Amino acid sequence: MKLKFNTVLLFAVLVIFTNCQNDNHNGEQPHDSSFYIDYRSLNGLSDGIAVIELDPEAPNFGNISSKLELGIGVLPHHLYYSNNAKKLYTTALGGSYLYEVKTGVDQNGLPKLISSTPIDTGENTVGENLFFTNDGRYFMTFMGGAGGPKDGSIGVFNANNNHLIKTIKAPIQDNPNKFIMYPHGISINEDKGLMMVTSTIHPDLTTGVGNTCTLLDLNTYEIKETYQVADSPTDMSAPVETLLLRGKFPQYALATTMLGGDIWIAPYNATTKKYDAFSKVFDGSTQGLGWTLEMYIDDTNKLYVSFADPGKVLVFDLSNLPQLKLLKTFNADKGAHHMAFFKTKSGKEVVAVQNNLLNIPNLNSGTINIIDINTGQNLGTVNLRTRYGILPESIEGTNGPSNYMHH
Template sequence: MHAYKQMFLPILLVAIIGCSEPNKNSADTNSTLAEKETQVLPKEPVNIEETQAIVLLSGLPTLDTTDSIAIIELDPASEKFGDILYDYPLPKLDAPMHHLYYSPNGRLYATGLGTECSLAEIGLVRNASAAPIISSFDCLDTKGQNVGEDIMWHSVNGELYMFVTFMGGTDLSHIDAGSVGVFNAQTNEVVKIIEARKSQVAEGAPYIMYPHGISAYGDRMVVASTIHPTIATEVGNTVTIINLNTFEPIETIVIQDATPVGFPSSPVEVLFVRPSIVENVPPAILVNTMFGFETWKIPYNEQDKTFGEPIKLYDGATEGTAVPLEFYGNEKELFISHGIPGVVKRYDLNQLPDLVSSGEDIKAESGAHHMIFYKNSAGRQLIAVQNNLLNLGDAADNDPTDTDFIAKLNHHSVTVHDLNTGERLGEINFKERYKKGIDNIEALFGSGFTHHH
């Protein structure tokens, strides 16, 4: 069993038990968030491929299925809803691929949760009939960095770089592992490894540990310290600011209040709110804490480039939610997924960096995680939510996979909802239909309008 799966078993069990009875939540270029901000949702005629998505699927070993990249139909009004239109088998690796990202020029990448392929480029092309296919899957040289998580593209002094967080850093045996890889955006070559282990820097100096979420504005980048990939007791409670002029960490900020499950807060995803998202917005960093169940705001003074004291905006322990995960958004709203009980909360984009509700929760399923936004063939605005944290198995629940998992965070499904009303229009359960788990969902060719991280 891969160590990243082992990591979550004891911690998430406590998280679920702890949440079961709540107490009465500029010119920069960031392809995971900003490069799509100027796109406008297409008018008629509707692009038929807009209702198709690309997904990462994990094989369930005792069901004799294997990992793959697939293209699926997501229009609930289509007779092909839920069909796999194309399936590309992946090589056998020590852990699943985890997350898909498009670069500013449309190249497709994936991070991986293991050591054999922690970062890959995927050839998504069209064949002679103009149908989308996968032409290649190439694992990239990370110079020893492993357990890849998030990717961000950002311009520094006029040069575009690809930044990747690696929770395992350059050596998984380090109890304070973690690094940020800086890659040439054209050649995929490592330019620099940003690594500042807590045990190797002076006391009180900034450090990087188990980095997961990543976001940037101007010459400041933020990464979140989440959890050691193999040592379940080592959990972070900080975010670290990196100076992009020097590629060096300059400040580590503690993000923690209560500990509802007895572990540190585990900041997971971060979003640097900035004027390219909301005009004239006061810049600030939003932080989701996976085991703190909270969302925080860190104000940023752009004039003197200083960060203020963190402010808690949402407390899931009192609101009945846990394991907040992703930040996504469209041209009007910010969406935050909460793995327990499996909802997506929505907020007015123009009210950022504060969280002002813009509507009722979208009720997805346990493990609500990644999402995409698109129109169906009739022009109806939709949101698809992937409901799965990690593909693990639970023998006690007669889940015929090879390892135990926390069932409440792995529904193995995608639910499709009307974006305006939240009404559920359809569900695809990949375990039941294809004997696979779903790790990630992304718009085909990046057609969906979305802010991310």
């Protein structure tokens, strides 16, 4: 009996310990304020991934403690965790376009980057966004497709072995009403069996620009509809990110337009099992804003949207959709882009804002701002351009996803 009791007690302790280890929002892990960043070198050296301390209250604020070089011109672009947060990936605009990253901890229990493994993406080039589903697949947008002037594709991968299962292509030349071109953003609603990708811009930033989002069946990969997300057919708004709200949220699709500077919304239609037409729900030009980029939802169900020009983060209330109520505006630096949420050592709730978009002039500050989400105060800024000769490309937590919902 005693042995059985001790076994149960040991099991309970292990369960509690495991749950604590897997909780991304408990604020108690020793490296909750350490983050992975993708970076590009400004000095002709290798691009790569780094671990950086972002708590302004920490004595080593802004210090890089670990680096992993991926190669010259690789341009790592977006960091992602697998569904169970056991694997870390980065997409890339060059090099092998997709890498699995091996991580560990150093002698102090702090995160450490160990190695990277290139993943075969077939003919698909210029890796952008990932989305992991619960059935063992993950999907990746390739803005360059096979390299044509109006190309673009979606890769379907086996999450267990990283093998490419299928390449989804739908050239605009074959059907101008239902197509995939320059896909960047991706979002999936598994309950509805739907996937949406944006049509943004040709990778060379000059050959062509998109102004649509395309809805696909998650299982058959059939295109259900291509939506205009622009003021007119000739308005090249460049939708960059899309978010299919799901779970506890009202069932809408959101999209940001990079060149339009706006936020668009479309309601889900239970009869057609698609989304209705997109309409503009926030006009950035009325606020002096442009280059709308990322959308994040935090633990309090607020929507955070970055505007690279002039460098702002706007916080919206999601409780009265399709209306978006603006709650707060945070000042960041030019190129405001990706975000990560955490608590400082003293318990302040903050958002880290990575400020750089593809090293485009006036959108490439190369900084990370730490902003108090309650007061809006900038608690500290790390300038990676001047301090390390690199530009941050994206940011992700070292304990798992640093947001409630991204796309």
